[in-house]
Amino acid sequence: MTVTDEGSRGRAPSIRDVARLAGVSHQTVSRVLNHHPSIRPETKARVLAVMDELQYRPNRAARALVTSRSRTIGVLSASSSQYGPASSIAAIEVAARAQGYYINTANIVSADREAITGAIEHLMAQAVEGIVVIAPQVRVFDILGEFAIDVPLVTLQSSGRFDGNTLAVDQITGARLATRHLIELGHRHIYHLAGPQDWIEAEARMTGFLREMSDSEVSTTAPILGDWTADFGYYAGRELLSVRDFTAIFSSNDQMALGLMHAVRDAGLDVPRDVSIVGFDDIPEAAHFAPPLTTVRQDFAELGRRCVERLITDIGRRSGAHSDKTADAAAPLAADTESVAETEVAGSRLLVPELIVRASTGLPAF
Structure with missing residues (x-):
């Protein structure tokens, strides 16, 4: 299957090109893009195959205007160069892509108020549907508390603020x-x-x-x-x-x-x-x-997965569009938690880390 008509040459393929070659309506293609639960698996597979062949990439800005959904999660990070924050960001991105979401990361480049405020305002200007805060410093949370954040928010540090929204390692x-x-x-x-x-x-x-x-x-x-x-x-x-x-x-x-x-x-x-x-x-x-x-x-991978699941669930509740897909996606979370130790602090569920014993420790010399 290829787009061979004159009108399609010299331009990027459109949603209507995908629909025509897949033998479906453009509304059906839109439902596939938005992970609508009513689409039959065989129809979804056919549409995705055509999209892959045409190298079709949906226009995110146009979709946001039509659906009022950006399908974007913002990540506020104050230290993406350190191993922990960098690993958390990577895990969140993998988990978000698996759920059909994009990630927009705002790095706080310095410790001053202007830089922190600018990063928060940047994310809000991108119409993100939820925010993950990976900000190791207390001052970031102090400034964040001054903002009227009107989207779901999850923090990966237990700071004493936003603790009801915390998913972290103990x-x-x-x-x-x-x-x-x-x-x-x-x-x-x-x-x-x-x-x-x-x-x-x-x-x-x-x-x-x-x-x-x-x-x-x-x-x-x-x-x-x-x-x-x-x-x-x-x-x-x-x-x-x-x-x-x-x-x-x-x-x-x-x-x-x-x-x-x-x-x-x-x-x-x-x-x-x-x-x-x-x-x-x-x-x-x-x-x-x-x-x-x-x-x-x-376990940064598990932390990232839980974080995204939590945000998507909260986003669905707020938008009134909590689809069967979101509910189904949350189901493995409950099953997987049985194999991951947890503690509870101030109402927040914290993952318990694991001690890895190697050769750098032994009996004392005196």
Whole structure:
């Protein structure tokens, strides 16, 4: 099947070209594009095959004018360069595409009010139907709270604001798992290399570390505030090793843990014989550190899927167009949750991360 008539040459294929070659009305093609539940599977398959052959791409702006639906989800991100936020964005995009939605990401390029406000206003100007907030800093939520957001919103950080709209990983529990692992190995002199001040996840991981140490009646010193980079981990490691009054370090992320391991090696010491190190995130390279890093893994794919399902359900309820497809899409969510541990904090469902034990932790040397 090809478009061979004179009128169609030299222009992009239209919805009517698709309809003619598929032997259906243009309204039927429109229903396929909008995932209408009444379309028979064989009809949908035929229309999609023609669209693929013609390389037809629907005009999103025109569809939005006709349907009053942009089928676009906005993502507000304050740090897309860090592994956690970047992985969350990728997972959300995959899940959104599977449901026939697009993603429009607004990155907050600096910490000032103007940049944060501009990113929020950019998303609202794109007529997004829902917003995901992946903003690790408290100040982003403070400014977001000043806006009258009239679309469904989900946050991936438990900030104390919008907690009824939170889908996140339980950072406190993850930090407790890491700290408990070191304590159970016999370590009693443990330092915590924390993330930057004002970062929600850094604060939560620090809280988890301090709680676990206190509950286990292990004395501790004040956590060291880092900046997430391997360079800082290396610098902090060199400083700490000049005193060497510890046997283990829990690092708030894997990159700082990498710098710590480098510092230990440069001091002529061994991980884990002299110093045990635990990270957080389980970046893809963590299994290939020397030695492979014990760390805490977050299920970003599951988090992204749940986030999109939650938004689409809320969008459907608000628009009065909660189709059978949306309801059917939500069904696997309930089934899958049985295999994913959860906790509940302030009414929010939090996914429990997993401790991945590798070769960077062992019994204390003294």
